[in-house]
Amino acid sequence: MAVSGVVTMSEIHLDSVSKRYGETTALVDVDLDVADGDFFTLVGPSGCGKTTTLRLVAGFESPTDGRVRFDDEEMAKVPPEARGVGVVFQNYALFPHMSVAENVGYGLRFTDPPEGESRSERVDQLLDLVDLGGMGDREPNQLSGGQQQRVALARALAPSPRLLLLDEPMSALDAQLRERLRMQIKEIQSELDITTLYVTHDQEEALAVSDRVAVMRDGRVEQVGTPRDIYRRPETRFVAEFVGDNNLFEGTMRELSVSADETKGYLVDVDSEEFRVAGDGRSEGLAVGDTVTFCVRPEQLRVGDGENRFTATVEGSEFLGETTRVHLDWKGRSVTLRTTDVPSGAVELGFDADDAWRVS
Numbered sequence: 640m641a642v643s644g645v646v647t648m649s650e651i652h653l654d655s656v657s658k659r660y661g662e663t664t665a666l667v668d669v670d671l672d673v674a675d676g677d678f679f680t681l682v683g684p685s686g687c688g689k690t691t692t693l694r695l696v697a698g699f700e701s702p703t704d705g706r707v708r709f710d711d712e713e714m715a716k717v718p719p720e721a722r723g724v725g726v727v728f729q730n731y732a733l734f735p736h737m738s739v740a741e742n743v744g745y746g747l748r749f750t751d752p753p754e755g756e757s758r759s760e761r762v763d764q765l766l767d768l769v770d771l772g773g774m775g776d777r778e779p780n781q782l783s784g785g786q787q788q789r790v791a792l793a794r795a796l797a798p799s800p801r802l803l804l805l806d807e808p809m810s811a812l813d814a815q816l817r818e819r820l821r822m823q824i825k826e827i828q829s830e831l832d833i834t835t836l837y838v839t840h841d842q843e844e845a846l847a848v849s850d851r852v853a854v855m856r857d858g859r860v861e862q863v864g865t866p867r868d869i870y871r872r873p874e875t876r877f878v879a880e881f882v883g884d885n886n887l888f889e890g891t892m893r894e895l896s897v898s899a900d901e902t903k904g905y906l907v908d909v910d911s912e913e914f915r916v917a918g919d920g921r922s923e924g925l926a927v928g929d930t931v932t933f934c935v936r937p938e939q940l941r942v943g944d945g946e947n948r949f950t951a952t953v954e955g956s957e958f959l960g961e962t963t964r965v966h967l968d969w970k971g972r973s974v975t976l977r978t979t980d981v982p983s984g985a986v987e988l989g990f991d992a993d994d995a996w997r998v999s
């Protein structure tokens with residue numbers, strides 16, 4: 640159901656933003672550009688600066704250096720309540736003594752409902768939007784955790800904010816509920832076409848819901864890209880390791896890719912076996928003889944197939960339901976394969992150059 644009220648679309652920009660708390664540096668020279676209507680996720684390990692970034696956008700904190708802009712508007716002097724942002728935190732923070740409808744209505748305290756609409760109609764619309772139609776009279780403690788978070792979402796969306804900021808909104812929920820709720824959040828976000836900044840430490844969640852993802856580490860942005868790029872084309876070892884299972888091969892550069900269009904890949908020698916690796920347009924500064932590392936995701940390895948081949952020995956496996964994770968040894972290195980047909984003994988594995996990506 641459509642919710643009336645104009646949602647002003649908005650871009651978010653962080654220009655060289657740093658944030659220090661006394662001796663602690665939370666963010667270092669962060670540049671971020673979130674496009675209109677994007678579902679943009681900040682992901683990274685605990686303490687990497689995700690929440691600080693979100694709080695700077697919300698206006699709860701000010702940058703030590705650099706600036707935050709919404710579209711072309713510098714936000715330094717704009718207080719949180721005037722920024723037009725809706726925020727949902729990890730702990731639902733609903734008022735326990737208010738009904739669900741009153742909680743959502745609270746989000747409307749500074750705004751009039753759209754022309755020709757009563758406040759209670761607006762609340763009903765919002766409850767329908769989050770799939771809680773008819774539950775307005777309940778108290779928060781009569782709802783499940785997932786339902787409470789949807790009330791918090793409806794409350795945040797009530798004043799038609801230009802941006803939606805979500806800080807680990809599902810971390811208190813169990814795995815099944817999280818999966819369901821994240822799809823609901825994604826649906827609501829695309830229905831409203833509202834620019835959304837989402838914080839999570841869960842890489843799978845980040846890949847599942849986002850249009851674009853920024854992987855953060857130690858107060859810096861390590862890589863920004865689509866979920867597919869972040870997963871298949873990680874630029875650094877950290878991103879490769881943080882986002883999913885991986886195989887990292889370290890070797891010596893034998894031949895350099897010089898074309899940015901990736902028609903010509905690298906040739907890398909790993910323990911006297913030569914492997915073709917996708918060209919990535921990042922070969923500047925690299926030289927033949929350099930030590931390089933590339934990543935191949937376990938499901939990109941195939942038994943007896945692929946441009947690059949090597950023979951490894953199966954050491955064990957873990958049944959995961961849809962697939963099995965097979966652990967192998969290749970010249971003293973561990974290699975992981977994801978497959979549905981579990982091999983045994985010595986197996987020839989292969990992968991295509993396009994499925995191998997150099998990390999730095």
Ligand code: ATP
Nearest residue numbers: 660663664665684685686687688689690691692840
């Ligand atoms: P988590 O996933 O654990 O919530 P995060 O990635 O959101 O982590 P932040 O909360 O942004 O990380 O914290 C980044 C760094 O800044 C951490 O070292 C943290 O201890 C520090 N920090 C954050 N807020 C403050 C504060 N108010 N005072 C002092 N240090 C702070």
